[in-house]
Amino acid sequence: MLRRFRLEEPETVKDASALLARYGEASRIYAGGTELLLAMKEGLIQYERLINVKKIPGLDRVELENGVVRIGALTTHRSLENDPLLRQQLPAFGQMERNIANVRVREMGTLGGNLCFAEPHADPGTLLMVLGAKLMAEKTSSKREIAAEQFFVDAYETCLEPDELLTEIRIPSTPRRAGVAYLKFGYLERPSVGLGLFLAWNGADTITEARVAVGCAGPKPRRVEESEGLLKGKTSKEASALLGRAGEIAGRAADAISDLHGAADYKQHIVGVLLKRAFQQILQDRSSKA
Amino acid sequence: MKKKIRITLNGNVVSPEVPAHRLLLDLLRDEIGLTGTKEGCGTGDCGACTVLLDGKPVNSCLVLSGELDGADIVTIEGLQIGRELHPIQQAFIQDGGAQCGYCTPGMLMMSKALLDENPNPTEEEIRFALAGNLCRCTGYAKIVKAVQDAAMELRTRHTARQ
Amino acid sequence: MAELTIVGKPITRVDAQEKVTGEAVYGYDLVLPDMLYGKTVFSTRPHAKIKRIDTGKAREFPGVVAVITGKDAPWTHGESIKDKPFLAHDKVRYIGEPVAAVAAEDEDTAQAAAALIEVEYEDLPAYLSPEEACKPGALPIHEDFAGYRKSDFIVTAPLPNVCEHFKLRTGDVERGFRESDLVLEERYTLPTIQHAAMEPHSAHAQVDPASGRVTIWVANDAPFRALHEIAEALGLPLEKIRLINPLQGGGFGSKGGLKVEPIASALAYHTGGRPVRVKFNRQETFISTLTRHEAILYIKSGVKKSGSLCARQMTIYWGAGAYAEKSPTVCIRGSLPAPGPYRIPHVKVDGYAVYTNKPVSGAFRGYGIPQGAWACEQHMDELAKRLGMDPLELRLKNVFVDGDLAYWGEKLHSVGLKETLIKAAEAIEWGKDDISKSKIRSPNLKRGKGLACISKPTRTPTLSKAAVLIDASGGVTVLAGTVEIGQGCSTILSQVAAEELKVPLEKVRMAPLDTDVIPFDASTTSSRSTYHMGNAVRLAAIDVREKLAEMASPMLEAGKDDLSFADGKIHLKEQPQMALPIGEVVRRRLGASGFLRGDSSYTFEIGKDLDLETGHSEHASAFYMYATQAAEAEVDEETGRVRLLRMSAAHDVGKAINPLNCEGQIEGGLAMGIGSALHEHLVVDETGKVRNPSFLDYHLATSLDLPKMIPIIVECPEPEGPYGAKGLGEPGLAPTPAAIGNAVANALGIRIYDLPLSPERVYWAIRRMKKKVA
Ligand SMILES: Cc1cc2nc3c(=O)[nH]c(=O)nc-3n(C[C@H](O)[C@H](O)[C@H](O)COP(=O)(O)OP(=O)(O)OC[C@H]3O[C@@H](n4cnc5c(N)ncnc54)[C@H](O)[C@@H]3O)c2cc1C
Numbered sequence A: 001m002l003r004r005f006r007l008e009e010p011e012t013v014k015d016a017s018a019l020l021a022r023y024g025e026a027s028r029i030y031a032g033g034t035e036l037l038l039a040m041k042e043g044l045i046q047y048e049r050l051i052n053v054k055k056i057p058g059l060d061r062v063e064l065e066n067g068v069v070r071i072g073a074l075t076t077h078r079s080l081e082n083d084p085l086l087r088q089q090l091p092a093f094g095q096m097e098r099n100i101a102n103v104r105v106r107e108m109g110t111l112g113g114n115l116c117f118a119e120p121h122a123d124p125g126t127l128l129m130v131l132g133a134k135l136m137a138e139k140t141s142s143k144r145e146i147a148a149e150q151f152f153v154d155a156y157e158t159c160l161e162p163d164e165l166l167t168e169i170r171i172p173s174t175p176r177r178a179g180v181a182y183l184k185f186g187y188l189e190r191p192s193v194g195l196g197l198f199l200a201w202n203g204a205d206t207i208t209e210a211r212v213a214v215g216c217a218g219p220k221p222r223r224v225e226e227s228e229g230l231l232k233g234k235t236s237k238e239a240s241a242l243l244g245r246a247g248e249i250a251g252r253a254a255d256a257i258s259d260l261h262g263a264a265d266y267k268q269h270i271v272g273v274l275l276k277r278a279f280q281q282i283l284q285d286r287s288s289k290a
Numbered sequence B: 001m002k003k004k005i006r007i008t009l010n011g012n013v014v015s016p017e018v019p020a021h022r023l024l025l026d027l028l029r030d031e032i033g034l035t036g037t038k039e040g041c042g043t044g045d046c047g048a049c050t051v052l053l054d055g056k057p058v059n060s061c062l063v064l065s066g067e068l069d070g071a072d073i074v075t076i077e078g079l080q081i082g083r084e085l086h087p088i089q090q091a092f093i094q095d096g097g098a099q100c101g102y103c104t105p106g107m108l109m110m111s112k113a114l115l116d117e118n119p120n121p122t123e124e125e126i127r128f129a130l131a132g133n134l135c136r137c138t139g140y141a142k143i144v145k146a147v148q149d150a151a152m153e154l155r156t157r158h159t160a161r162q
Numbered sequence C: 001m002a003e004l005t006i007v008g009k010p011i012t013r014v015d016a017q018e019k020v021t022g023e024a025v026y027g028y029d030l031v032l033p034d035m036l037y038g039k040t041v042f043s044t045r046p047h048a049k050i051k052r053i054d055t056g057k058a059r060e061f062p063g064v065v066a067v068i069t070g071k072d073a074p075w076t077h078g079e080s081i082k083d084k085p086f087l088a089h090d091k092v093r094y095i096g097e098p099v100a101a102v103a104a105e106d107e108d109t110a111q112a113a114a115a116l117i118e119v120e121y122e123d124l125p126a127y128l129s130p131e132e133a134c135k136p137g138a139l140p141i142h143e144d145f146a147g148y149r150k151s152d153f154i155v156t157a158p159l160p161n162v163c164e165h166f167k168l169r170t171g172d173v174e175r176g177f178r179e180s181d182l183v184l185e186e187r188y189t190l191p192t193i194q195h196a197a198m199e200p201h202s203a204h205a206q207v208d209p210a211s212g213r214v215t216i217w218v219a220n221d222a223p224f225r226a227l228h229e230i231a232e233a234l235g236l237p238l239e240k241i242r243l244i245n246p247l248q249g250g251g252f253g254s255k256g257g258l259k260v261e262p263i264a265s266a267l268a269y270h271t272g273g274r275p276v277r278v279k280f281n282r283q284e285t286f287i288s289t290l291t292r293h294e295a296i297l298y299i300k301s302g303v304k305k306s307g308s309l310c311a312r313q314m315t316i317y318w319g320a321g322a323y324a325e326k327s328p329t330v331c332i333r334g335s336l337p338a339p340g341p342y343r344i345p346h347v348k349v350d351g352y353a354v355y356t357n358k359p360v361s362g363a364f365r366g367y368g369i370p371q372g373a374w375a376c377e378q379h380m381d382e383l384a385k386r387l388g389m390d391p392l393e394l395r396l397k398n399v400f401v402d403g404d405l406a407y408w409g410e411k412l413h414s415v416g417l418k419e420t421l422i423k424a425a426e427a428i429e430w431g432k433d434d435i436s437k438s439k440i441r442s443p444n445l446k447r448g449k450g451l452a453c454i455s456k457p458t459r460t461p462t463l464s465k466a467a468v469l470i471d472a473s474g475g476v477t478v479l480a481g482t483v484e485i486g487q488g489c490s491t492i493l494s495q496v497a498a499e500e501l502k503v504p505l506e507k508v509r510m511a512p513l514d515t516d517v518i519p520f521d522a523s524t525t526s527s528r529s530t531y532h533m534g535n536a537v538r539l540a541a542i543d544v545r546e547k548l549a550e551m552a553s554p555m556l557e558a559g560k561d562d563l564s565f566a567d568g569k570i571h572l573k574e575q576p577q578m579a580l581p582i583g584e585v586v587r588r589r590l591g592a593s594g595f596l597r598g599d600s601s602y603t604f605e606i607g608k609d610l611d612l613e614t615g616h617s618e619h620a621s622a623f624y625m626y627a628t629q630a631a632e633a634e635v636d637e638e639t640g641r642v643r644l645l646r647m648s649a650a651h652d653v654g655k656a657i658n659p660l661n662c663e664g665q666i667e668g669g670l671a672m673g674i675g676s677a678l679h680e681h682l683v684v685d686e687t688g689k690v691r692n693p694s695f696l697d698y699h700l701a702t703s704l705d706l707p708k709m710i711p712i713i714v715e716c717p718e719p720e721g722p723y724g725a726k727g728l729g730e731p732g733l734a735p736t737p738a739a740i741g742n743a744v745a746n747a748l749g750i751r752i753y754d755l756p757l758s759p760e761r762v763y764w765a766i767r768r769m770k771k772k773v774a
């Protein structure tokens, strides 16, 4: 049961930010509501005012501009899952979207809401990190760009200022000689461990760039540079042999905690398994494309 | 703070006055008196409360009625085509897709949404679409069969009409 | 027997139409005129004295009509031990125990007011394991246990917190072990799980101020038992209480016993005659209704080289939770057949139902059989392995067959067990493992097959009464106290009435369940309804049929014995065209608003009750249900995830009155069994708190989790059953976890003793083994 609150319906980002600035902690942005209403229903948080941003035009578009895919923060998971542009440009992202929650939550829930809630057991943040995504934040007086790596501060905590809104997610298109995979593992409704991997090669099959990120296991998703360093500069064969070690490092870096999803050491182990499988998947995709 | 909203509910225009915090599920069940839409969890996990909002399946337990002005909502009570049962309803009866029946309205609305979008789903696609609708009675086998049969029937009707 | 026209046919459900249109009104949907809204305050401590409850602020809250605590509800109840207060009295015994309640004009108000109630506790040590709680020296959770009113069959033990001690003594197990070639001892455990019916719990109650009569609307699966239990607690004569049963959105045992009912009735005494509705949301349903007994089972067996079982000893600790509820009978009826459906000369079983500071355990589909089977059926495979025998062969050698004297002293008949074993095994190509293994896609995947079988008794003796009415339009109304919980009883019983009266099914209607008009029935539990109520409805239909024949005899100018029934008409056997519609017969004799009524009463007589010292009985059960399930599983060794490839389930139902419905019961049971095998665990942490009271973290099997299911109906008729029928509701989930456990063990060569087979548990088991090997 929800406690009483007021619903504001601003029509611009600036107005929404102004409302946030005016009402402070007693107010909150309301997008799809799938996280917010839930937490309010369970009495975990209360607000006097919800600021419905769904009436703000233009925040639910997916566009390609200069090799960058721009996704409006209010785009729902469901439309991302079915978006032809994404399917073509960032298939791994569409696939990840398709496996979030259930159809009905995807229908209402937005990408922006997912990121801003910073619930640890979520998928997109981890993948966005390896995709090199930038998040665009805006308030009445200013705009800024935040690297996906900088966005998450802790469980349920982002670097957004109290009166800032997330407006857009910008993802550079994946180069031709590169591959991306996102794998998750879990046995409850939400994921227990998520892992994103980005690999780019040169013509000589040397890995020129590797990005590894882990999520869900700990309080927030994070890049694992040490594992990346291990893979970078290696041929795929050499890298294959190093996966066990890269996985162990990533497992430790995950800051895994023990909870209903499993013990920390089990999650660490799963990170390693997922890294290995993600790597194999990218190689497979590559050879099937060739 | 109450707000008057105008919605199309199962084809009829209604204008209830709602407080901002009233959830669509509660509006339907407690204020309008349509109890066909069920509450199984209230937290978005079970799908018993599924209704179609502008043609899309949503959890009515997580939708604020205050923002529904102008929306088109279809609930289980509006699934029938005139006085005739919808082929999905027929198929659930025929194949034994309902036992206690508590998940059934949600299952039916979800199935309708699926078939509207994909008239010829594979078993895998049906299972994927229904994965967020929990049923504790049937083991889903007969539900999946019912959706397959309904899809077939709808396709036959469609071809017949052309 | 005359040829069957409707019984045995896969008729679609009589209640399907109202369910697919949303017209069906469930308990959770029910709105009564002028109704108030209740909200419950739950204990936040697992074991504590209540020092003080401050309800002042809640009482003053605008819109609040009543606020009550245990002081306003000085009553206790319980099925066989009267240990449970309507609202906590001086202490609380689990987190989730109701301690206070509010009735208000609307739901928001009730909730806001309930949040203002302050309770001050003084903590006591909490016991969270049944094995710990009954260790000598443990403090009692119920200090007044000795003084509680109890049923005659309760046997206590000189151990703390034991509310029932079941004993089975057959032969001399020590001698049996000495005579064995191989003796094996193991320990198995199962965690607490929950029914999680899709409809949460609720109850409505009203007290008529003038007469003091109490009316309760609740989707309870045993309306008469609930009625008696509440009446007894309140000290009311039966005519002062009435129970109306709206439709039930699934129960699986959870909707029996009293949970919300006492809160609603206690509140109704303080609302000036207005009805009050108390609803539990999903979270409250998880923490404050009922759960399935966690169990710890020790099993020791002696066996000959040839595979013949010589002796079996079991000690079982059943976690009762904070109150006894149905624990004593779960302990009895679950412990009795726990050694399995096998010929064993020497058997000793000790079952202990033990109080803990956890949510209350109650009836759960299967009533103790799944727990016994998890231990016994995996233990059988371990024996087979050590004997170098095929698990199917070992079972076929030892299972009950017709004429066997079961170890509890009963001569068995109509035993379809062997057939279920053979058919379930065949359905997954038992013995042809090479084909399956050749399909494995990756070196870290391992495949295996396993099976498990069970026998399940039903609660005996029990009484079912019924009435069948024929009106002047030829409509048939069945008055039966069986509750439609989704299992399809309204269809089955309609089929029975239609069969006996030879009327089309559309002419039959089930009367709504109201204890003011419906004749007594023991309960809709224990898979007893098709058999007991099926017999009762059949007898009532025959009764009314006889009366009808008598009436029609002068009208058709023929002797009663020359008359026959078909197509809703009564006709001359020799000249079928000489016929009268049955409604016409009623109309001519009794007028247009008249009706003819047949009554009946059915009970299976057992003679002597179960002997409390030996557990022996000549008739422990009116009938037995037999089943075998077989699983093929694939295990990912790197993650520990178990994926089921297919599962067969062969069930001896005696006679399938409705095969479509039987399949539905089997498939639904399997799904639940699979959930309990792979996922389900109501996690109570070290502070006594349920950690996963939502579907987010309490995972029910979804459409993606389930394998291809192969339901198989075996019909080994029960002579006393209606048309040969036995029962089916419960066994569907009973052998499932053990069959899966055996498949996993077959795949990995590792036995896992504890449920659920979560990826993590399986993974660590694999790791431990690999370490040992290395
Ligand atoms: C049953 C269930 C299963 C789920 N399973 C998964 C899963 O498997 N994987 C996964 O990744 N996620 C999962 N989720 C989470 C789901 O993806 C999110 O609920 C959804 O994306 C949140 O979006 P929303 O628009 O509904 O957010 P809201 O609930 O509207 O908002 C969430 C938070 O973000 C803030 N916010 C929203 N938009 C903005 C903005 N533009 N600027 C600033 N702040 C903003 C809000 O103030 C609020 O604090 C699941 C959720 C449910 C209910």
Ligand code: FES
Residues within 6 Å of the ligand: B038, B039, B040, B041, B042, B043, B044, B045, B046, B047, B048, B049, B050, B059, B060, B061, B062
């Ligand atoms: S009631 Fe809405 S999803 Fe369960």
Ligand code: FES
Residues within 6 Å of the ligand: B097, B098, B099, B100, B101, B102, B103, B104, B134, B135, B136, B137, B138, C198, C249, C250, C486
């Ligand atoms: S039919 Fe009972 S929950 Fe699906």
